Amino acid sequence: ARELDLEFRVRADIKFGDVGGMEKVKEDIRMKIIHPLKNPELFAAYGKKPGGGVLLYGPPGCGKTLLARATAGEINASFFSIGLHHVLDMYIGESEQKLHKIFELARKAAPAVLFFDEIDALAADRRDMRQSAGRGIINQFLEELDGSRSSNDGVLILGATNAPWHVDGAFMRPGRFDRLVFVPPPDEVARREIAGIHGRGKPLVDFDPSAIAKKTEGFSGADLRAVFDLATEAALTEAMRKGAVVPVSGKMLMNASKEVKPSTRKW
Ligand code: ATP
Numbered sequence: 001a002r003e004l005d006l007e008f009r010v011r012a013d014i015k016f017g018d019v020g021g022m023e024k025v026k027e028d029i030r031m032k033i034i035h036p037l038k039n040p041e042l043f044a045a046y047g048k049k050p051g052g053g054v055l056l057y058g059p060p061g062c063g064k065t066l067l068a069r070a071t072a073g074e075i076n077a078s079f080f081s082i083g084l085h086h087v088l089d090m091y092i093g094e095s096e097q098k099l100h101k102i103f104e105l106a107r108k109a110a111p112a113v114l115f116f117d118e119i120d121a122l123a124a125d126r127r128d129m130r131q132s133a134g135r136g137i138i139n140q141f142l143e144e145l146d147g148s149r150s151s152n153d154g155v156l157i158l159g160a161t162n163a164p165w166h167v168d169g170a171f172m173r174p175g176r177f178d179r180l181v182f183v184p185p186p187d188e189v190a191r192r193e194i195a196g197i198h199g200r201g202k203p204l205v206d207f208d209p210s211a212i213a214k215k216t217e218g219f220s221g222a223d224l225r226a227v228f229d230l231a232t233e234a235a236l237t238e239a240m241r242k243g244a245v246v247p248v249s250g251k252m253l254m255n256a257s258k259e260v261k262p263s264t265r266k267w
Contacts, residue, residue: 004101012072012079012113019063019070020197020221021190028181029054029071033156037075037111052175053145053157055119057164058183059264061222064160065117067183071158072113080106084118088137096140103144103152110154119159119177120166138168145176185220185264188213194221198228199248203235206250215254218262230256 016026032054036043043049056064065081072079082102087095106112122138145157159177161167171177186194192213199207216224231252239246 008080010079010081014070015073016070019066020194021186053177054179055159055177056181056183057161060162061220063221064183068115068158077111077113078109079113081115084116084121095137106155113156116159120161120163194224203247205247218265220264226260227256
């Protein structure tokens, strides 16, 4: 259990304020999972009980993982991040075991957010793998989600996928990933916020997040991050030459934005 803990537990030291844009998505998460967890009696009065999972979907690099981590941060919960591919990539029978242990770990650590990236791998792998192995892991996953053996109280389950249409329909039934939330590519306002976030803690000069937002149509949050990384490298190179701190300038950022390709255009 300790090994799994080390493998999958990630620090949840960020909050919604560290995730740019997504006002609607954050509100959805608040209503759908944070409030029910905090006020179970209130929700019960309306015949709603907490539980079930939320499936985040949308283009890569737009903050699904970041949002899941921030959700854990918002409620001071432990955060476990599981690349599903990683779990599936094991000997037959072992993946089921491992999945079970991961759920156990999260239940013990409750309140916890259990985040599964690449949920679509389940459906995809069913075609590749021997039928029995694929079915076994899917059934195990469904069983854990349903909490048939032990309760998932205090465990919030989030999933992410870039290809929701590949996810086995059985996962979308009530009590499972029954709520679908679209995490969109950032619009201009969101990009301005993301630029502001990426600029934190760096020496900056002539920094204009609005100007960056305007010039980065189609960029994901991860693309914007790449822009900041490139510009920071340029500043660092100069700083090393001079032997003194050189701030990251608006110009360096603009130049960098020309080098990075927008990745969300086709969405
Ligand atoms: P994938 O589908 O590839 O797993 P994802 O949607 O989970 O992508 P993240 O891994 O959350 O994307 O984002 C990658 C990185 O991009 C983050 O660590 C962060 O630095 C940056 N980023 C993405 N979206 C945002 C955002 N909305 N606000 C701030 N940073 C962001």
